[in-house]
Amino acid sequence: xxxxxxxxxxxxxxxxxxxxxxxxxxxxxxxxxxxxxxxxxxxxxxxxxxxxxxxxxxxxxxxxxxxxxxxxxxxxxxxxxxxxxxxxxxxxxxxxxxxxxxxxxxxxxxxxxxxxxxxxxxxxxxxxxxxxxxxxxxxxxxxxxxxxxxxxxxxxxxxxxxxxxxxxxxxxxxxxxxxxxxxxxxxxxxxxxxxxxxxxxxxxxxxxxxxxxxxxxxxxxxxxxxxxxxxxxxxxxxxxxxxxxxxxxxxxxxxxxxxxxxxxxxxxxxxxxxx
Numbered sequence: 001x002x003x004x005x006x007x008x009x010x011x012x013x014x015x016x017x018x019x020x021x022x023x024x025x026x027x028x029x030x031x032x033x034x035x036x037x038x039x040x041x042x043x044x045x046x047x048x049x050x051x052x053x054x055x056x057x058x059x060x061x062x063x064x065x066x067x068x069x070x071x072x073x074x075x076x077x078x079x080x081x082x083x084x085x086x087x088x089x090x091x092x093x094x095x096x097x098x099x100x101x102x103x104x105x106x107x108x109x110x111x112x113x114x115x116x117x118x119x120x121x122x123x124x125x126x127x128x129x130x131x132x133x134x135x136x137x138x139x140x141x142x143x144x145x146x147x148x149x150x151x152x153x154x155x156x157x158x159x160x161x162x163x164x165x166x167x168x169x170x171x172x173x174x175x176x177x178x179x180x181x182x183x184x185x186x187x188x189x190x191x192x193x194x195x196x197x198x199x200x201x202x203x204x205x206x207x208x209x210x211x212x213x214x215x216x217x218x219x220x221x222x223x224x225x226x227x228x229x230x231x232x233x234x235x236x237x238x239x240x241x242x243x244x245x246x247x248x249x250x251x252x253x254x255x256x257x258x259x260x261x262x263x264x265x266x267x268x269x270x271x272x273x274x275x
Contacts, residue, residue, distance in 0.1 A: 001025065001026070001027050002025075002026050002027065002060045002061060002156070003026070003027045003028075003029065003058060003059045003060050003061070004021065004026050004027065004028050004029065004059065004060070004061045004062075004063060004160070005029045005031060005052075005055040005056045005059040005061070005062045005063070006018060006021070006028055006029065006030050006031060006055075006063045006065060007031045007052070007055075007062065007063065007064050007065060007066060007074060007078070008031070008032065008037075008064065008065035008066040008074075009030035009031055009032045009037070009041055009047075009049060009065065010030075010032030010034060010036070010037020010038050010039075010040050010041040010049070011032070011037055011065060011066070013065050013091065014030075014032065014037070014041070014065040015040060015041060015044050015045060016135050016136075016164075017063065017065055017164045018030060018041060018045045018047065019044070019045050020135060020163060020164050020165070020166050021163060021164060022045060022047070023166070024163045026160075026163065028047075029050055029054070029055040029059065030047055030048070030049045030050065030055070031049055031050065031051075031052050031055045032049045052077075052078065053081065056078060056081060056082060056086075058083075059082075059086065060086065060087065060156075061086070061087045061088075061089060061156070061160060062078060062082065062086060062087070062088050062089065063089045063091070063160070063164070064078075064088065064089065064090050064091070065091060068092055068094045068095050068274055068275045069274075069275060071090065071095035071100055071101075071275075072095060072100030072101075072275070075088070075095075075100065075101050075102055076102055079101070079102040079104055079107065080102065080104075082104070082107060084106035084107070085106065085107070085108070086107055086108070087107070087108040087109075087110055087149065087153055087156060087157060087160075088101070088107055088108065088109050088110070089110045089111070089112060089157065089160055089161075090109070090110070090111045090112075091111075091112065091113060092111070092113055092183070093111050093113065093145065093176050093179035093180045093182075093183065093271075094180070094183075094184070094271045094274055094275050095275055096109060096111055096147055096176050097176055097177070097179075097180045097267075097268075097271055098268075098271050098272060098275045100275060101147075105148070107148075107149065108146070108148065108149025108150070108153045108157070109146075109147035109148045109149060110144070110145070110146055110147065110149070110153070110154075110157035110160075111144070111145040111147055111176055111179060112142055112143070112144045112145075112157060112158075112160065112161030112164075112165070113142065113143050113144075113179060113182075113183065114134050114135065114140055114141075114142055114165045115134075115140050115141035115142060115143065115172075116132070116133060116134045116140055117131060117132060117133075117134045117138035117139065117140045118140070118141075119224070119227060120227075120228065120231075120233045121138065121139065122139075123137075123138050123139070125137060134165060135164070135165050135166065137167070138167070139167050139168070139169035140165060140167075140168060140169060141168070141169055141170040141171070141172060142161045142162065142165050142168055142170075142171050142172070143171075143172045143173075143174050143179055143182065144157060144158050144161050144171060144172070144173055144174070145173070145174055145175055145176045145178070145179050146173075147176050154173070158171055158173075177264075180267050180271060181262060181267060184267070184270045184271065184274065185261060185262050185266075185267050185270070186262075188270075189261045189270060190261060197253070198219065198223075201219075202215050202216060202219050226238075
C-alpha cells in the first residue's frame with residue numbers, strides 16, 4: 001500500500017484531491033492547518049486531519065496542494081524531515097521552475113497538472129458536460145514531469161496524477177520547462193488573454209446595439225466551428241471572406257513580436273510574478 005501525505009487537504013484544490021483519492025487504494029493522511037479547512041474537509045469528505053510530523057512519518061508520497069506563493073515556505077518546513085526516496089508532488093510547475101523546492105538529491109520531485117476537459121469531447125452525461133474544471137465527471141488529459149529522482153518513480157507519480165485528476169483520458173510526459181511553457185505561457189498569457197479580449201469584443205458589440213443574447217450565441221457558435229477547423233477537429237476550410245478578415249484583422253490585434261512571450265526569460269519573469 002502506498003501512503004500519501006496530502007498537505008493543504010482542506011483547501012479548494014485539496015478537497016477535490018481528497019475526494020478522488022478516497023476512491024483509490026492509496027492510504028491518505030490529510031494535513032490542513034486552518035480550522036475552516038479542517039471543517040470543510042470533514043463536512044465534504046468525512047475525514048479528519050493529522051499533525052504534519054505524523055503524516056510524513058513513513059509516507060511514500062507527499063502532495064503539496066498549497067498555493068504557489070507559499071510552496072517554498074511549506075516545502076522548507078517539510079522536506080528536511082522526509083526520508084530518502086520520498087516523492088514530493090507539486091501540482092504546478094511554477095514553484096519548481098522558480099527554484100523554490102529545497103535541495104535534496106535523495107528525494108524525488110514530481111510535477112503533475114491537469115489539462116482540464118477539452119472543448120471537443122464525447123461526454124454523454126449532463127454531469128460530464130457541465131464539468132468544466134475536471135476531476136469530477138469529465139475526461140481530461142494530464143501532463144507530468146519527473147523533475148528529479150529515479151526513472152522507476154515516474155510510474156508512481158503518473159499513477160498519483162491519474163488518481164487525483166480522475167477521470168483521465170490521456171497522460172503526457174513533459175519536462176518542467178515544457179510545463180512552464182504550457183502554463184503560464186500557452187494557457188494563461190496567450191489563451192486567457194485572448195479570451196478576455198474576445199469577451200470584451202462581445203461587450204463592445206452589445207454596447208453598439210447588438211442584443212446580448214444574440215452576440216453571445218453568435219460568438220460562442222463561431223468559436224465552436226472556427227475552432228474545430230483551426231484545430232483540425234473536422235475537415236474544412238474558411239471562406240475567402242473569412243481568410244481576408246483574418247489577414248487584415250490579425251495585425252490590428254496582435255503585435256508582430258507577440259511570440260516573445262514564449263522566450264525563456266519571459267516565461268521566467270511571468271513565473272516570478274506569481275510566486
